[in-house]
Amino acid sequence: MNSLCFSWMSILLVFLINFHAVHVHGASDKDLISTVCKKAVADDTLKELKYGFCVSSLQADPKSKTYNLFDLGLLSFNNNLKKGLFIRSYIQKLLKDGKQSPNVMERLKGCSQDYAFIGRDMEDAIGAFGSGDFAMAGIPLDIAYNDDIPACQGRFNGGLTSPLTKYENEFRQLLNISFTLTDMNTPSYM
Numbered sequence: 001m002n003s004l005c006f007s008w009m010s011i012l013l014v015f016l017i018n019f020h021a022v023h024v025h026g027a028s029d030k031d032l033i034s035t036v037c038k039k040a041v042a043d044d045t046l047k048e049l050k051y052g053f054c055v056s057s058l059q060a061d062p063k064s065k066t067y068n069l070f071d072l073g074l075l076s077f078n079n080n081l082k083k084g085l086f087i088r089s090y091i092q093k094l095l096k097d098g099k100q101s102p103n104v105m106e107r108l109k110g111c112s113q114d115y116a117f118i119g120r121d122m123e124d125a126i127g128a129f130g131s132g133d134f135a136m137a138g139i140p141l142d143i144a145y146n147d148d149i150p151a152c153q154g155r156f157n158g159g160l161t162s163p164l165t166k167y168e169n170e171f172r173q174l175l176n177i178s179f180t181l182t183d184m185n186t187p188s189y190m
């Protein structure tokens with residue numbers, strides 16, 4: 001074999017090894033995230049959860065390619081904490097800069113009460129999930145999804161536009177991803 005031929009063979013070999021690594025291992029790692037997100041989208045009877053939003057929320061951590069179901073659950077619960085705290089501080093910012101109409105300001109004051117305990121609640125949820133108490137972990141998520149968010153949104157009923165809509169929609173989607181991951185981590189799940 002001449003040396004030119006040898007170097008082409010080496011290049012081909014390196015290429016094939018990398019191709020294998022990316023396509024076999026990369027694909028199977030990504031599969032867990034896509035399995036979770038397909039199930040989360042299927043679980044959502046109202047068709048509000050976007051598959052792409054789900055995938056990018058679970059790729060937020062560059063290491064999540066190597067995560068198992070439990071790690072992905074913790075990541076998802078941490079996403080809830082971040083989004084809840086973001087909305088709470090965004091409300092404070094809007095109240096402080098005073099650029100909204102007096103009507104909206106009034107509603108936002110109410111919302112700051114609705115979100116007063118969001119950090120504590122989402123941290124409780126992380127704690128319960130982390131210790132494997134999946135039934136307990138769902139409770140604060142339920143409170144956020146069914147009480148806090150609708151309470152704040154309801155304040156804008158009657159023709160007012162909430163400046164929080166975009167973030168609350170994202171928060172609701174993140175919570176639903178956690179509901180699905182809680183299910184999938186529960187031992188009775190098949």
Ligand SMILES: *[C@@H]1O[C@H](CO)[C@@H](O)[C@H](O)[C@H]1NC(C)=O
Binds near residue numbers: 045
């Ligand atoms: C969350 O899940 C519930 C129950 O399936 C569904 O009705 C709702 O549309 C979902 N919401 C979002 C934002 O995905």
